[in-house]
Amino acid sequence: SHLSALKDSELLYERGIYPQSSYIFRHALTREVVYNSILAARRKKLHLEIANAIEDINKDSLDEHYEALAGHYVGGDGYEKGAEYCRLVARKYAKAPSINDAIAYSEKRVACLERLPRSSDVEKQIIDARTALGMYYTYVAYMVEAWEAVKPVVELALKSDYKRRVSQIYTIMGAYYDWVKEDLSEALKYLREAIKIAEEIGDPLSIWAANHWIGHTLANNCEFEEALAHLERSLQINIAAKALWGIAIMKNCIADTVYNTWGKADMAYQVSSEGLQLAEESGDIHSKADAYTNHGVACWVKGFLDEGEACLLKGLDLGNRINFAALSVRANQYLGDIYFARAEYQKAQEYYGKGLSVAERLGVMPSGVSFFRVALARLKVMNNEKDVDLESLYVYANENKFKYMEGTFSRYVAEILLNIDDRHMPEAEEWVRKAIEADTRNRTRMYLGWDYALYAELLKRKGDLVGAKEKLDRAIEIYRECGADGWLKKAQQDLAAIE
Numbered sequence: 001s002h003l004s005a006l007k008d009s010e011l012l013y014e015r016g017i018y019p020q021s022s023y024i025f026r027h028a029l030t031r032e033v034v035y036n037s038i039l040a041a042r043r044k045k046l047h048l049e050i051a052n053a054i055e056d057i058n059k060d061s062l063d064e065h066y067e068a069l070a071g072h073y074v075g076g077d078g079y080e081k082g083a084e085y086c087r088l089v090a091r092k093y094a095k096a097p098s099i100n101d102a103i104a105y106s107e108k109r110v111a112c113l114e115r116l117p118r119s120s121d122v123e124k125q126i127i128d129a130r131t132a133l134g135m136y137y138t139y140v141a142y143m144v145e146a147w148e149a150v151k152p153v154v155e156l157a158l159k160s161d162y163k164r165r166v167s168q169i170y171t172i173m174g175a176y177y178d179w180v181k182e183d184l185s186e187a188l189k190y191l192r193e194a195i196k197i198a199e200e201i202g203d204p205l206s207i208w209a210a211n212h213w214i215g216h217t218l219a220n221n222c223e224f225e226e227a228l229a230h231l232e233r234s235l236q237i238n239i240a241a242k243a244l245w246g247i248a249i250m251k252n253c254i255a256d257t258v259y260n261t262w263g264k265a266d267m268a269y270q271v272s273s274e275g276l277q278l279a280e281e282s283g284d285i286h287s288k289a290d291a292y293t294n295h296g297v298a299c300w301v302k303g304f305l306d307e308g309e310a311c312l313l314k315g316l317d318l319g320n321r322i323n324f325a326a327l328s329v330r331a332n333q334y335l336g337d338i339y340f341a342r343a344e345y346q347k348a349q350e351y352y353g354k355g356l357s358v359a360e361r362l363g364v365m366p367s368g369v370s371f372f373r374v375a376l377a378r379l380k381v382m383n384n385e386k387d388v389d390l391e392s393l394y395v396y397a398n399e400n401k402f403k404y405m406e407g408t409f410s411r412y413v414a415e416i417l418l419n420i421d422d423r424h425m426p427e428a429e430e431w432v433r434k435a436i437e438a439d440t441r442n443r444t445r446m447y448l449g450w451d452y453a454l455y456a457e458l459l460k461r462k463g464d465l466v467g468a469k470e471k472l473d474r475a476i477e478i479y480r481e482c483g484a485d486g487w488l489k490k491a492q493q494d495l496a497a498i499e
Helices: 001-010 026-035 042-057 060-077 078-095 101-112 122-138 141-157 163-179 184-201 206-221 223-241 244-262 264-280 284-304 305-321 325-343 345-362 367-382 390-399 403-420 422-442 447-463 465-482 485-498
Strands: 010-013 020-027
Touching: 042 060, 042 367, 060 078, 060 101, 078 101, 078 122, 101 122, 122 141, 122 163, 122 206, 141 163, 163 184, 163 206, 184 206, 206 223, 206 244, 206 403, 223 244, 244 264, 244 284, 264 284, 264 422, 284 305, 284 485, 325 345, 325 367, 345 403, 367 403, 390 403, 403 422, 403 447, 422 447, 422 465, 447 465, 447 485, 465 485
Parallel strands: none
Antiparallel strands: 010 020
8 A cells, every 4th residue: 555655764653552642743844745735625624524524433432633633724725624623622721721833723713713704603703712812911911912912802702792702802911011101090990890790791811811800900009908909809710610729820910919018028928839739730831930920029029039040040940931931020120120139230130131122022001111221220220330321211210100119110220320429428318207207108018128128228328327327227127027037137247246
């Protein structure tokens, strides 16, 4: 037979035992050459025949063949069935979860549906497909792509009063306005409406997504109690669904978004430890990347720099493997912070630089991009490079749109001014006072501790040792209250050195 001849010539090999055997090309290149030698029309016909045969032979186990069926129906221009199998593959990968694969198949699904003649049923499927694609994009914080996915169907979903999808589209729009446009009032408007609709129809996925993203938005605005209530609602939905990886992600989200920013270092460390344990149990790389990164941040806030470094490096590695860019930005930022705190300035520069480049590519949080630029300027000054454009730093600090970053921008500018030369000391003092005012107002307690520690350093350099001790005492009090053991110990050592 032809198959035997091909096998003897070592172009194919047989897998399995006859009659259950299958034949595989030994080299992908051989397969490519053979495939490309078949005329296009014949190729399409073969794809459809193969797809129909797979369906006939595997009626009782179709779920094991979704990818193959999707590939053959799409390859044969069988767009209706191709779209359906792409949907099933995407859903399987979303549950796994393997979000990048879910995105890839959702894009194929959209492409298939948009090649079909328009009918009300096809339009409804297009709304479904584009909204599902947008939701998958938000899972990995690709907010620009999420908005691009749903933009063509917003009017269609509203016109047909398709509530479930309208809620999810509003969630995507809210996240887009928060992360990309940095427009808090627009973000909250869409997210509150998304929650209202989701609760009205009782759809768990929509309730989870809207509560999750409004939690982020409110925490960025330092409305911690309300943020926590929404994130807890999302956590409860994952608990009810017994979704281990989802529970892990929500615990880490609560630890980082609320407790770390609020300065509750003990709570952040405890809850992110639980999240990390659950992520390990789930075995899922997405939640493990998230858990190691967020626990690393909690370690930094606690002052456990060695543990933080190890977790962040692991989170960064796992996140890079699945192309989770937003997580990469975060891990790089806090690794930069850890190395800066240890005066390992070359390493700090490397990680801040990587964080900046990924953030620019991602196209989200312009204030976050500015933050990296200020952090890199702070490094330059510590390396005795004095060619820093101070005016641009003032602009970055003044144009920041997120309350939780307000004090940090001012503290970094103060630190730059303090270390650039003695002439800028009065300005440095002005900026450190601005940092203290902002972090007091925004209740970002850990940042306030760091503000007072910097103020103590400034007063020490001025020769005001009494003032320096007073500010360090204030920092110590805050670190103790936050449960930031490592920072507490460092401040106590600094105080002893003055005395």
